[in-house]
Amino acid sequence: MVSPGQHLRTLREQLGLTMRDVEIASAALAAKHGNDDFSVPLSRLSDIETKGIVPSIFRLYSLAVIYRCDLRDLLSWYGIDLNEVASDLNVASPPKSHRADTLQSATNVRIPVRLDPGFDARKTANLGRMVEQWGLVPLAYLAEFAHASFTYGYIGTEDFSMYPLLPPGSFIQIDETKNKVVQGVWHSEYERPIYFVETRAGHTCCWCTIRGDHIVLQPHPLSPLQIRVLRHPQDAEVIGQVVGVAMRLGEWRAADSVPEPKERAALN
Numbered sequence: 176m177v178s179p180g181q182h183l184r185t186l187r188e189q190l191g192l193t194m195r196d197v198e199i200a201s202a203a204l205a206a207k208h209g210n211d212d213f214s215v216p217l218s219r220l221s222d223i224e225t226k227g228i229v230p231s232i233f234r235l236y237s238l239a240v241i242y243r244c245d246l247r248d249l250l251s252w253y254g255i256d257l258n259e260v261a262s263d264l265n266v267a268s269p270p271k272s273h274r275a276d277t278l279q280s281a282t283n284v285r286i287p288v289r290l291d292p293g294f295d296a297r298k299t300a301n302l303g304r305m306v307e308q309w310g311l312v313p314l315a316y317l318a319e320f321a322h323a324s325f326t327y328g329y330i331g332t333e334d335f336s337m338y339p340l341l342p343p344g345s346f347i348q349i350d351e352t353k354n355k356v357v358q359g360v361w362h363s364e365y366e367r368p369i370y371f372v373e374t375r376a377g378h379t380c381c382w383c384t385i386r387g388d389h390i391v392l393q394p395h396p397l398s399p400l401q402i403r404v405l406r407h408p409q410d411a412e413v414i415g416q417v418v419g420v421a422m423r424l425g426e427w428r429a430a431d432s433v434p435e436p437k438e439r440a441a442l443n
Contacts, residue, residue: 215230
C-alpha cells in the first residue's frame with residue numbers, strides 16, 4: 176500500500192518541484208499569513224515523505240496549495256474522509272436542537288443509482304430491497320436540486336416540543352423563505368405549519384401564533400412541554416418552516432421523563 180508520504184513525494188516529483196522549491200514556497204505562505212506554522216523546512220518535508228511523519232494542519236494546507244491539490248484529497252490519504260461525516264454523526268447526540276451545517280464538507284453522497292424494475296412508487300415497500308445498486312455521486316451533479324433558501328436542522332435528544340410528530344434525533348429541512356407565521360384554521364395537525372424558531376435559549380420546532388408583538392410557541396398536545404409566549408422578534412425569531420424530515424424511531428427516552436423547561440415568559 177502506498178503511504179501518504181509516498182503520495183506526496185510522487186505528486187511533488189510529477190510537478191517537477193524539488194524539496195528546496197517546496198521549502199521556499201511554504202516560507203512565502205508563512206510570511207503572507209504571518210504564521211511560521213505554514214513553513215515546511217526541507218528536513219521536515221523529508222521526514223513527511225520517508226518516515227511517516229504526519230504534517231500539521233498548517234503544513235498540510237501549504238502542501239495542498241503548492242501541489243495544486245484539493246486539501247480533502249490530502250486528508251483522505253491520512254485516513255480522514257469528509258464524505259464519512261454523515262455516517263459518523265451518530266457518535267454524539269447533542270441535547271439541544273441546532274442548525275446542521277456539518278454535511279457541507281461532503282463532496283459525494285451515496286444514493287440509489289439503480290432500482291428494481293418491479294419498484295412501484297404507489298405502494299409501500301422496503302426500499303432497501305428495491306435498491307439494486309448504491310453509488311457515490313459527486314454533489315456537483317446534484318446542484319440542479321439545490322435550493323439556496325433551504326437550511327437543515329437537528330432536533331435534540333432532549334427536545335420533545337413536537338413529540339411524537341417529530342421525534343427527538345430527527346433531521347429536518349427548513350425553507351427560510353417561509354419565515355412568516357401563517358394564521359388559519361387547520362383540519363389536522365399535519366396541515367398546520369411547523370416552524371424552526373431560534374430563541375435566546377437555543378432552537379426549537381413548534382407551532383406558532385402571533386399575538387401583537389409576542390409569539391406563542393405551542394408544542395404538540397402530547398408533548399410534556401408547556402406553551403411559551405415570547406417577545407417577537409427580540410426573544411424568538413422564526414428561521415423558517417419545516418418542509419422535510421428524516422427520523423429514526425424508537426431511539427429516545429420516554430417523553431414523560433423529560434423535565435419541564437426552565438424558560439418561561441408571559442404576555443404583559
